[in-house]
Amino acid sequence: ERSGFPxxxxxxxxxxxxxxxxxxxxxxxxxxxxxPQVVKAYLKRLESRASLHDSAMSxxxxxxxxxxTALPRAFVDFLLKALLNPLPKEELEERRKRYEAELRAVRDxxxxxxPFLTTGFTSTDDFRLDELSIxxxxxxxxxxxxxxxxxxxxxxxxxxxxIRFVRCVAxxxxxxxxxxxxxxxxxxxxxxxIDLSFPWGEMRFWGGAREYGMFRGxxxxxxxxxxxxxxxxxxxxxxxxxxxVDDLLARVFPGQRNVALLGIAVSWxxxxxxxxxxxxxxxxxxxxxxxxx
Numbered sequence: 001e002r003s004g005f006p007x008x009x010x011x012x013x014x015x016x017x018x019x020x021x022x023x024x025x026x027x028x029x030x031x032x033x034x035x036p037q038v039v040k041a042y043l044k045r046l047e048s049r050a051s052l053h054d055s056a057m058s059x060x061x062x063x064x065x066x067x068x069t070a071l072p073r074a075f076v077d078f079l080l081k082a083l084l085n086p087l088p089k090e091e092l093e094e095r096r097k098r099y100e101a102e103l104r105a106v107r108d109x110x111x112x113x114x115p116f117l118t119t120g121f122t123s124t125d126d127f128r129l130d131e132l133s134i135x136x137x138x139x140x141x142x143x144x145x146x147x148x149x150x151x152x153x154x155x156x157x158x159x160x161x162x163i164r165f166v167r168c169v170a171x172x173x174x175x176x177x178x179x180x181x182x183x184x185x186x187x188x189x190x191x192x193x194i195d196l197s198f199p200w201g202e203m204r205f206w207g208g209a210r211e212y213g214m215f216r217g218x219x220x221x222x223x224x225x226x227x228x229x230x231x232x233x234x235x236x237x238x239x240x241x242x243x244x245v246d247d248l249l250a251r252v253f254p255g256q257r258n259v260a261l262l263g264i265a266v267s268w269x270x271x272x273x274x275x276x277x278x279x280x281x282x283x284x285x286x287x288x289x290x291x292x293x
Contacts, residue, residue, distance in 0.1 A: 213260070239272045
């Protein structure tokens with residue numbers, strides 16, 4: 001990356017960043033297996049940036065096979081930092097602070113208050129139900145697909161980290177969904193959770209029929225849909241390899257809050273019909289029937 005020391009590297013024209021920097025970045029990231037600590041430190045450096053350039057994200061994802069093998073946890077931490085935007089309540093708090101700062105500037109300087117500055121969400125913010133505080137500006141995950149990187153490599157080389165990645169993104173999205181309903185309760189109504197009892201404990205899932213279909217791409221962020229699709233496909237492979245649906249659910253479900261996981265579970269149950277205590281609460285829940293059928 002550009003070092004900030006012009007003249008230190010004679011013969012290099014930093015106007016050629018569009019070609020030089022990506023090549024250098026890919027060379028560095030490609031050495032993740034041979035020199036993991038250096039690459040880990042570089043990922044941390046990228047994490048610390050206020051915003052991530054499109055090309056940087058593209059180059060990191062391009063190196064998914066090596067990063068998933070050598071540094072899966074650091075790789076997932078980086079991806080979460082890049083993808084998870086502030087939740088609606090946090091965003092509103094930032095808007096409030098900017099509004100109050102603008103008011104102070106108006107009082108002190110006498111200029112007029114901007115008509116576009118607000119402290120709340122309006123009807124023009126309805127797109128937030130599609131974005132759900134997941135960074136989609138880089139278009140790295142469009143169109144959604146189960147074989148899209150980095151999910152493909154993570155599920156191949158580090159499935160537990162892949163599960164953590166999808167869980168964090170799915171939970172963040174449904175947390176955003178809940179906060180939007182709380183903020184705009186009069187327009188959106190009050191969410192009612194689905195409470196289910198499994199052999200490993202009680203679980204609560206949030207979301208309606210629209211959110212249930214996130215793993216099929218119904219009005220959901222492409223990154224989330226790709227991750228859910230990849231998890232579903234990985235589950236099919238695990239079942240083909242001899243893993244029971246019960247064991248698969250026990251591995252994937254803990255910590256999940258997004259109702260879309262119930263949709264994936266139904267897909268696995270239909271793929272390998274099973275009568276068990278783990279499948280029973282899902283297959284007998286009328287709200288799951290309503291969302292799925």
